[in-house]
Amino acid sequence: MKVKISDIKVPKKRLRADIGDLSSLMKSMSNYGLLQPIVINNDYILIAGYRRYLAAKRLNWFEIDAKIVDVKNKLDRLELEIDENTVRKDFTFDEINNAIEVKEKLSRPSIFAVIANFFKRLFGIR
Numbered sequence: 001m002k003v004k005i006s007d008i009k010v011p012k013k014r015l016r017a018d019i020g021d022l023s024s025l026m027k028s029m030s031n032y033g034l035l036q037p038i039v040i041n042n043d044y045i046l047i048a049g050y051r052r053y054l055a056a057k058r059l060n061w062f063e064i065d066a067k068i069v070d071v072k073n074k075l076d077r078l079e080l081e082i083d084e085n086t087v088r089k090d091f092t093f094d095e096i097n098n099a100i101e102v103k104e105k106l107s108r109p110s111i112f113a114v115i116a117n118f119f120k121r122l123f124g125i126r
Contacts, residue, residue, distance in 0.1 A: 001065070001066060001067075001068065002063045002064070002065060002066075003040065003044065003063060003064060003065075003066040004062065004063050005053070005056055005057055005061060005062065005063060005064055007044050008038075008040060008044050008045075008046055008053065008064075008066075009043070009044055009045045009046065010045075010046045010050070010053070011045060011046065011077075014050055014081070015078070015081055015082065015085070016050060016051075016085065019050065019051055019054060020051070022051060022054060022055045022058065025051060025052065025055045026055045026058060026059055029052070029055055029056065029059060030059060034052060034056070034064060034065050036049070036052070037049070037064075037065035037066050037067045038050075038052050038053050038064060038065070038066050038067070039066070039067050039068075039069055039080065039084060040066050040067075040068055040069075041068065041069055041070070041071045041072065041077065042068060042070060042072075043072075045077070047069065047071065047077050047080045047081055047084075048080060048081050048084035048085070049066075049084070052064070
């Protein structure tokens, strides 16, 4: 669901002390939108997605996608924040290399496509 960014309450104490550089996240959000919603509780207290929240604010977004979970106590909020930031798996080195190879292949047209486009233009075929 969409939530007004101004309605979100951010706890003063968060586990993540170092938010890092947000520029790549902001670029991704500008290009593709928010791929993963932030997580808030019924009182609109931010539980997970602090970097996404900050990036959206810096991009001057009015609202953001949020998942609302029914969590009231601080212990459950803390456990959700820990879980959201640790229970994931980064790409392996081989997976990153494979992604780069596939991207390079997809961004370069094959010689056959170049020849076909040449003849299409030559003969006015659409």
